[in-house]
Every structure is written in C-alpha cells, then in structure tokens.
Amino acid sequence: MKIIKNPTRNTWGELTKRPIQSYEAIEATVKLIFKEVAVKGDAAICKYADIFDGVRLENLKVTEAEIQEAVQQVSTDLKAAIQLAKNNIERFHLRQKSIPISLETMPGVMCWLEKKPIQKVGLYIPGGTAPLFSTVLMLAIPAQLAGCTEIVLCSPPDLSGKINPAILYAAHICGVTTIIKSGGIPAIAGMTFGTETIPKVYKIVGPGNQFVTGAKQFATQFGTAIDMPAGPSELLVFADTTANASFVAADLLSQAEHGKDSQVVLVSTSVSLLQKVIREIPRQLAGLPRQEIVKEALRKARFIYMESEIEALDFINEYAPEHFIICASNEAFFIRGIQNAGSVFVGNYSPESAGDYASGTNHTLPTNGFARNYSGITLDSFQKTISFQKLSPEGILAIGKSIEVMAAAEGLEAHKNAVTIRIKALQNEKS
Amino acid sequence: MKIIKNPTRNTWGELTKRPIQSYEAIEATVKLIFKEVAVKGDAAICKYADIFDGVRLENLKVTEAEIQEAVQQVSTDLKAAIQLAKNNIERFHLRQKSIPISLETMPGVMCWLEKKPIQKVGLYIPGGTAPLFSTVLMLAIPAQLAGCTEIVLCSPPDLSGKINPAILYAAHICGVTTIIKSGGIPAIAGMTFGTETIPKVYKIVGPGNQFVTGAKQFATQFGTAIDMPAGPSELLVFADTTANASFVAADLLSQAEHGKDSQVVLVSTSVSLLQKVIREIPRQLAGLPRQEIVKEALRKARFIYMESEIEALDFINEYAPEHFIICASNEAFFIRGIQNAGSVFVGNYSPESAGDYASGTNHTLPTNGFARNYSGITLDSFQKTISFQKLSPEGILAIGKSIEVMAAAEGLEAHKNAVTIRIKALQNEKS
Missing domain, CATH: 3.40.50.1980 (Nitrogenase molybdenum iron protein domain)
Incomplete structure (x- = not known):
C-alpha cells in the first residue's frame, strides 16, 4: 500500500x-444459452441449473409454501431491521414521484409529460458468497411504488434447491409477483424471451457478475431494456x-x-x-x-x-x-x-x-466509470415518460406557418399538408 | 386497404x-468497421465516407467558414420558422428542469438527489432523402439546456462533401460544439472511441437506419450509453x-x-x-x-x-x-x-x-413497440442522477443497529464494522 x-x-x-472485463470472451456462451432458452424454455433453464448451480430443480417457481417457510425462518431481529430499512427506502423513493410537467408553449398549444410504469420488470439478485436480500429491497420497492404490474425476481438456488429465506422474505413483503430459482445467463435469457414458467419482461435490472452483465447486454438485442452495465x-x-x-x-x-x-x-x-x-x-x-x-x-x-x-x-x-x-x-x-x-x-x-x-437511497449504482453516463436506480428506472399535446384551433393557427415552412424545407410535403388542410378548414369555417 | x-x-x-429488422445480418459489418475506426481513426472514417457516401473529404470537421456560408444560405422565412420552433422546444424542455429532491428519512439522515449533465454527448443526424434539421433542434436544445459541455454532431455529407445548410444552421444556433461529416456505422464508431478529429462521447442519441441502430447497440459494449434502439x-x-x-x-x-x-x-x-x-x-x-x-x-x-x-x-x-x-x-x-x-x-x-x-415536445421517440420500456428524448436524456446522503451522529445512531443486523445477515462483517466503529466512538465521547 x-x-x-x-x-x-x-x-x-x-x-x-x-x-477489465471483456464481453468478447463470454459472447459465444451467452449466445448459445440464449438460443437454447428461446427454443426449449424451462427445459433449458433446468438443464443449466444442474450444470451451473449443481441442482436438480423440482420447481422453478418458488411456491407459496416455500415463501411461508422462509417467513418463519427469518429472525425477529432481522425482520425489524429490514422493516426500518424498507420504511426509509420507501419514503425516499416515494418522494421521487413527480407531478406531470405541463406548459402552454404558445396560446392554444398545450404540452405535457406524464410518467407511466413499465408494466413488466425483472429483478436479478445474485447468489454467491452473500445472500443479498438488501438488493431485493432496493429493486422491488421502487418497482412496486412505480406501479409495475408484474415484478419477476430471479436468483440462483443453493445446492438444496432453495433460495435464501431472507431473499424470499424481502421479495414477499415488497410485492414481487413471481420468484424464480434461476441465476446467471439462463435467468436473463428466460426473462428476455419468457418460458412456460418465467414471465417475459420489458426491462431487467439488478447487479451481477460478468456473465449476468454480458447476458443483460445481449438481451437488449431482443428489445429488453436494462438498467446499466455492471x-x-x-x-x-x-x-x-x-x-x-x-x-x-x-x-x-x-x-x-x-x-x-x-x-x-x-x-x-x-x-x-x-x-x-x-x-x-x-x-x-x-x-x-x-x-x-x-x-x-x-x-x-x-x-x-x-x-x-x-x-x-x-x-x-x-x-x-x-x-x-x-x-x-x-x-x-x-x-x-x-x-x-x-x-x-x-x-x-x-x-x-x-x-x-x-x-x-438506492444501492444499485453505476460502476466502472459508468457514473459518467448512467444513473443509479431511482423510481424513474421503473417508469417511462410519455409526451402529450393538445392544440386548439388558435394553437394550430399560431404554429401552422412554421410547420409548413419547415416541413417543405425537409421535403416532407405530406407533413406540411396535414397542417394546411386544417388551416384551410378553419378559414372556410370563418368565411 | x-x-x-x-x-x-x-x-x-x-x-x-x-x-422486422435483424441485427445479426449486419453484426459482422458493424464489428469490422468499429475495429478499423478504433485502430486507424480518421483514416478509417474517410475511407468509409468514400465507400458509403461516395465522397473524398478534405476536412472531416465542418469549418467556421462552412458554417457562416450555411447561415447565409438559409432563407429568412426558414430562419423565422426555426426560431419559433426553437423557442417552443426550449421553453418546454427548460420546464423539465427539476429542483433537487430531498428528504430527511429519519432524524439526522438527510438524503437527496441531484441531476448533473452528461458532459460529452454525441448527436446523430441521418442523411438520406430528407435533411432532418428539425432533429438537430430536438437533440441539441435539450443537450445545451442540460449543460453538456461537449456536444458533437455527426451527419453524412452529400456527394460534394457538404452537410445541408439548414442542418448546419440549426446546429450553429443550438450550441453544437463540433460538427463532423460522417454518417452510419463509422460515425457511431468514431464517437465511441474518439479519433484525431472526432471527440469521444459518453452517450450517443438520435435516430438512424438499421446500420446506425446496430452500431449504437454495439457501442454500448464499449461503455457508451445510447438513448434507445430505433x-x-x-x-x-x-x-x-x-x-x-x-x-x-x-x-x-x-x-x-x-x-x-x-x-x-x-x-x-x-x-x-x-x-x-x-x-x-x-x-x-x-x-x-x-x-x-x-x-x-x-x-x-x-x-x-x-x-x-x-x-x-x-x-x-x-x-x-x-x-x-x-x-x-x-x-x-x-x-x-x-x-x-x-x-x-x-x-x-x-x-x-x-x-x-x-x-x-420532442420528436425523437421510441418505435417498434419500445414505448413499452423506453422514453422519448427529454431533458433527462442528457442528465444523470447522483444520490447524496449526510448523516449526523444522531442519524447513524438511529439506523446503525439495523445496518449491523442486516450486514451480519449478509455475511458482510466489514460493512457492519464501519457502523460499529462509529457508534463506539460516539459512545466513548459521551461517557
């Protein structure tokens, strides 16, 4: 030192x-597993659970009985600690709810933005040396607050085919809708394509090793959004x-x-x-x-x-x-x-x-210099913004000329015509 | 019909x-050009301008003289139209500036979020059948309002080695700092790696055909963020x-x-x-x-x-x-x-x-069903969020126990110790 x-x-x-982590080295593996999961679904997921996690799974989806068992297993002390953390995380992320932004840019031209939940999201919780139930709080709480209707959690099982009780407990109290015993590349592939048991999601968030990161990156080629490279x-x-x-x-x-x-x-x-x-x-x-x-x-x-x-x-x-x-x-x-x-x-x-x-505050954050161009997880990670506009006759008359000139200059006459036809109709009404 | x-x-x-657009079909081309641009820089950019755009470039970077010439060439009518659009786009995106979100989650535990500009951004403006100067407004205005310090614009030149005057004019009045005559895959590769002339950027935004989209997707493997797949x-x-x-x-x-x-x-x-x-x-x-x-x-x-x-x-x-x-x-x-x-x-x-x-409102929007999981361009596209927290002695005492219990349950004793050592110091001070 x-x-x-x-x-x-x-x-x-x-x-x-x-x-340095190189994606190239694992690219072939990622592609192979994605292809297999896309075609064979659950069978591929179980095959790789056997190979990677050394476990023959009876059920991919965690059952209600398993969740109840986990709830029993978590100590009162830990439950209290988790509850305090949950309260603070909830309050800070709830504070991030924003009211719609609106502005009448010109008389009769009303513009506004609204945030809507991403309906189906996938949370990845790594296995490994530490059972990261705290990450469940960090991902599931904002997902639930945002209003996501389907919240899928994937985490690799241990050798006995179980997920750590604290992870299940945290998922249970934070509104996760489906918990899947699957980790690594197969889990990400499963949430990308959907299988008989794993719901297809629109966005995958959460930390992971280089295999998970590589898989998330690859998932974007199939239309799945991700939070950030980790x-x-x-x-x-x-x-x-x-x-x-x-x-x-x-x-x-x-x-x-x-x-x-x-x-x-x-x-x-x-x-x-x-x-x-x-x-x-x-x-x-x-x-x-x-x-x-x-x-x-x-x-x-x-x-x-x-x-x-x-x-x-x-x-x-x-x-x-x-x-x-x-x-x-x-x-x-x-x-x-x-x-x-x-x-x-x-x-x-x-x-x-x-x-x-x-x-x-959230602990899922950009590493590896990505803080230059990525945010950590916030409520916004589980929402997207939709823009709206409503023009009155006065509004279209106010900006119509500009649109016509610009559309013509871009050689887009039909764009121009969509305005011209309205202006003419308004002029005819008047006369 | x-x-x-x-x-x-x-x-x-x-x-x-x-x-459907398949990335697989163009993957090999994208990889090849990225490799060449990473190694050969400007020489590769110029080579592909010759191949793809059929033009031998004298200068990759648009000169001040070329910009001034463009300003002369744009008609007064078009300038007025652009100005009206610019005012509205500016006002609506300025309205999106948010004040920092803050909350004392428990007494002595102050948490807040602040947005900071992504310092270096790249804007891609397609060439092709329509000179999309309107897209320049849609990308450069929020980038400038966000406070990005380096705003690079790439657009393919025409056969005479020029970029459409209206595009140059719009870039000029919206604070673009560097305009590069390059399009398609080479332009995206150039902004990903940086070349002698093209600055390396942290995020690339803007529409494009399947080659541009494929290249943007590939750029993420090198740490460059993108707005969305188009x-x-x-x-x-x-x-x-x-x-x-x-x-x-x-x-x-x-x-x-x-x-x-x-x-x-x-x-x-x-x-x-x-x-x-x-x-x-x-x-x-x-x-x-x-x-x-x-x-x-x-x-x-x-x-x-x-x-x-x-x-x-x-x-x-x-x-x-x-x-x-x-x-x-x-x-x-x-x-x-x-x-x-x-x-x-x-x-x-x-x-x-x-x-x-x-x-x-912005016109750079998610297509192809991506409105399920992506937002269009907003001011936020050019910012990232940083979280902050400041705890007082009272604050660490309030949440310390919970942290200790959770860290221990995750098997992370050094995490626990970082709290214990502070609590002990405070107790020693008191006694």
Whole structure:
C-alpha cells in the first residue's frame, strides 16, 4: 500500500482504470444459452441449473409454501431491521414521484409529460458468497411504488434447491409477483424471451457478475431494456485532516470485502492521514472474516496524495466512482463540484454501509466509470415518460406557418399538408 | 386497404408486429468497421465516407467558414420558422428542469438527489432523402439546456462533401460544439472511441437506419450509453365519428411519407369513418410527391374496426405506438388509459406534424413497440442522477443497529464494522 504523490494528469488514465472485463470472451456462451432458452424454455433453464448451480430443480417457481417457510425462518431481529430499512427506502423513493410537467408553449398549444410504469420488470439478485436480500429491497420497492404490474425476481438456488429465506422474505413483503430459482445467463435469457414458467419482461435490472452483465447486454438485442452495465463494486474516499482515519479504514475495508475485484481508492490532501489509514487497515483487518477476499482487493487499492483540492476533484470526476465518501472541512466544494458519481456520502458519520442498507437511497449504482453516463436506480428506472399535446384551433393557427415552412424545407410535403388542410378548414369555417 | 373487424386477441400478436429488422445480418459489418475506426481513426472514417457516401473529404470537421456560408444560405422565412420552433422546444424542455429532491428519512439522515449533465454527448443526424434539421433542434436544445459541455454532431455529407445548410444552421444556433461529416456505422464508431478529429462521447442519441441502430447497440459494449434502439417510424390513430376523415387521412399520409418501412394504423369504433378515410387517402395522395414511398408504406397499413373502446385501448397499449393520435369524443378515457406510447396527440387540431416540428415536445421517440420500456428524448436524456446522503451522529445512531443486523445477515462483517466503529466512538465521547 504505497502512496502515489501528485500524479501528473497524463498518468490519470492508468490510475482510473478498473480491472477489465471483456464481453468478447463470454459472447459465444451467452449466445448459445440464449438460443437454447428461446427454443426449449424451462427445459433449458433446468438443464443449466444442474450444470451451473449443481441442482436438480423440482420447481422453478418458488411456491407459496416455500415463501411461508422462509417467513418463519427469518429472525425477529432481522425482520425489524429490514422493516426500518424498507420504511426509509420507501419514503425516499416515494418522494421521487413527480407531478406531470405541463406548459402552454404558445396560446392554444398545450404540452405535457406524464410518467407511466413499465408494466413488466425483472429483478436479478445474485447468489454467491452473500445472500443479498438488501438488493431485493432496493429493486422491488421502487418497482412496486412505480406501479409495475408484474415484478419477476430471479436468483440462483443453493445446492438444496432453495433460495435464501431472507431473499424470499424481502421479495414477499415488497410485492414481487413471481420468484424464480434461476441465476446467471439462463435467468436473463428466460426473462428476455419468457418460458412456460418465467414471465417475459420489458426491462431487467439488478447487479451481477460478468456473465449476468454480458447476458443483460445481449438481451437488449431482443428489445429488453436494462438498467446499466455492471462491473465490480468500488469506493473512492476523499479525506483531509478533519477525517477520522479509523472510520476511513473501516469504509475502505467494507468495500474491499465485496469481492476480489472490488476497488478502493483514497485521495487525500494530507500525507499523514494517508499514512494513518494505511497503518489502521491491517489492524482492523485482523478482526474480520473474508480476509482472503479483502487482501486480494487491497492489492488493487490506490492511495493518492494530491496537493490541491481542485486537482483532487478533477481526478475524482475523471474516475467517476460508484461510491464517493467526502470527509473534508471543505465538503461544500466537493458536493458542488462532483459531476460523475453514483452515490455520495458526506461527512464522518455517513459510511457507505448506510446507503447500502438503510438510509433510504438506492444501492444499485453505476460502476466502472459508468457514473459518467448512467444513473443509479431511482423510481424513474421503473417508469417511462410519455409526451402529450393538445392544440386548439388558435394553437394550430399560431404554429401552422412554421410547420409548413419547415416541413417543405425537409421535403416532407405530406407533413406540411396535414397542417394546411386544417388551416384551410378553419378559414372556410370563418368565411 | 381492407378493414379488419373486431380482431380476436389471439391475432393481436400478428397485428402489432412491425417490419422486422435483424441485427445479426449486419453484426459482422458493424464489428469490422468499429475495429478499423478504433485502430486507424480518421483514416478509417474517410475511407468509409468514400465507400458509403461516395465522397473524398478534405476536412472531416465542418469549418467556421462552412458554417457562416450555411447561415447565409438559409432563407429568412426558414430562419423565422426555426426560431419559433426553437423557442417552443426550449421553453418546454427548460420546464423539465427539476429542483433537487430531498428528504430527511429519519432524524439526522438527510438524503437527496441531484441531476448533473452528461458532459460529452454525441448527436446523430441521418442523411438520406430528407435533411432532418428539425432533429438537430430536438437533440441539441435539450443537450445545451442540460449543460453538456461537449456536444458533437455527426451527419453524412452529400456527394460534394457538404452537410445541408439548414442542418448546419440549426446546429450553429443550438450550441453544437463540433460538427463532423460522417454518417452510419463509422460515425457511431468514431464517437465511441474518439479519433484525431472526432471527440469521444459518453452517450450517443438520435435516430438512424438499421446500420446506425446496430452500431449504437454495439457501442454500448464499449461503455457508451445510447438513448434507445430505433426502428422505422410509425403512427396509430384512434378515431370515432367525431373525427375529421380528411384530417385523419392527412396524418396517416404524413407518417407514410417517412419511409417505405413506416407503418400506419387506424383504429376506429366506426366503420363509416374507416371507409371515409380509406376513400380520402388516394385523393390526397394524388397531390403529393414521394408517392412511391407512401404507396409502399401503405401496403403495410392497418385499418381496424373495434366495437368496444376498452378493447381498442387494450390493443393500442399492446401495439405501443411511437405516435398516437386521439380524435374521439371520449378523449379523456384514452389519455387516462394509455400506458405505452411515445407521444400522444389529442384532438382534431393536433397533427403529428405539430410535435414533429414546433409545438415544443420532442420528436425523437421510441418505435417498434419500445414505448413499452423506453422514453422519448427529454431533458433527462442528457442528465444523470447522483444520490447524496449526510448523516449526523444522531442519524447513524438511529439506523446503525439495523445496518449491523442486516450486514451480519449478509455475511458482510466489514460493512457492519464501519457502523460499529462509529457508534463506539460516539459512545466513548459521551461517557
């Protein structure tokens, strides 16, 4: 864990690079499985559950009995914790409901926008080393608030053919309509085409490994929308001398435990803070499980000293972190100046964990520099906007001439005629 | 032009089908050109301008002198028409600016969302039979209002190596920062990777033929965001006996003239209205240019009689039209009930042409059924949302326990620790 001091701008490209994931390597596999699922449906899904998850499924769709069993299995403590998180996430996403925007652009020309739910959506919840029931909250709550009528959840089963009870419980209380035991490429293919058991959806959201990401990308070729391309999770902390080195170390470690390919970056205007954090990390690490994952992730960690806050902000905007923690006396400067980030955590008492679980903001966020061009999940992720307009006779007379001139200049006479015929009718009425 | 009467639901799948475009057929071409542009930059762009557009370019980037020449060439009448349209489009898109959403989800837990511009965007303007300067307005105006700092426009040059003056003029007055003479796959590849002359952008928007659409889809594999997959333009009109058959015929014809693959659909609860429109179409067609295009498009037109308005609305939502005109006494029923549409035009004096050019709404819209899961272009197309949170000591104490329980249940002890360490510090301070 070496400190990089005042890196020159020509090195920033290298410093903002993420561990690369190539789609090309898995493209053939994705295509093959999609083809098979499109043709064979459930049979293909079950075949791959056997191959990838090592399980022969009796039922692809989670039954009501399985859900009730899960509800029993989740502890009262965990239920209470989930309820608090659910309340906050619900309230913050409900706050995002917008009233229709409308404007009479000219007298008699009324224009407005309305948001409508995407009727059928698919939520992907990864399996793997952590049962991410928190992600169920983050996806299902806004989907339900948006008014989606069909909310399908896919998650890979364990070796006994079950999905973690906390995932089922969260899905149950957040209005998921169908839960499917399927993960990876087959799950995405199933929601893209629909099978006997898996409903076809219009949009697929949620995190996943490179196979899931590749499959989601491929799904767009069949008309399915996706939230964003996903990559390994990442955190960038800016900290000055007002930061608490132990807190910063704890935050970096929390990010590092996500996966071996997670990336953590600490940028500071204080060498002594950097040194303190670097000393603190092994101390805290000693008390943690998942050490192997953390150590591997820390190998890709970056500790950067920047003399100037302006330079630091420029670097952070070029990096475009998924998570960005600001522990600085000059926090307003960074809040105002941040252009590219998924979610921003301000001050010493705002760990990434807060947003990961319970504060109310969403934790499904753009990684891998995609914060430059993608938003994290919001209520809008489950809605689309429809524009409306209604012109009165006065309105068409006000803008008719312009339309005629422009349509003629584009060589589109029938466009022009659609206006001319109305204007003539109005003139005839008058005379 | 036959009337289909009360089609049963099992035939709707067939009736809502669009002329199919396959990506597979052009995939190899797209990959080849992307590879060449990534490696050879401008040289590849110029090579394909020679092959596809039949022109040897002296300069890829439109010069200031060329822009000034274009400004001279556009007539005063057209300038005035463009100005009126620009004002309305600007006002309606400016109205879409939203104030940050914020909520204290629990005492001491402040959460908020802010929208920030996507810094570098690329606008694609097709060449072909019509010089679509109106599309320049529709893309560049919201990009500029959003605050994008780099707005690149690509459009194919004509045989003399020029871009239509009206396109240059519109780009000039709407804040486009770089205009490039390049079209089709090479243009999209150029904006994806960047070349010596073409700036790399973070998001590419705008309509195009199947090659452009395929290229945009492929660009997403390299981290570039796109607005939506595009297909041929389409219009669905619902009309009852209160509709004006001549107006409806004019609207259908205006859509049909877009291209041979355009689709027009008329749904009505009145057989006599359907018959009147069918009789009126050839009469109006006789006076129009682009007859061959219109006739070819009309071969795919559909005239559907539906006894019930409820059934008609269900069908329209299943079709998910790009443009939807409502000429009905019961218009409120359709406004309320429409779930899937790009843009809706209400009443006898709201032709599609109004929204295509000058009312203020955007005309870059989801086609091919994508209105089920995509929005048309709005101000939001050029922004992304960043979430923020700031917790006070009181805030972390309020939600800390829940985070600890949930993190532990997910097996993420370092996430838990990032909270525990703060709570302990606060407790130590107190005691």
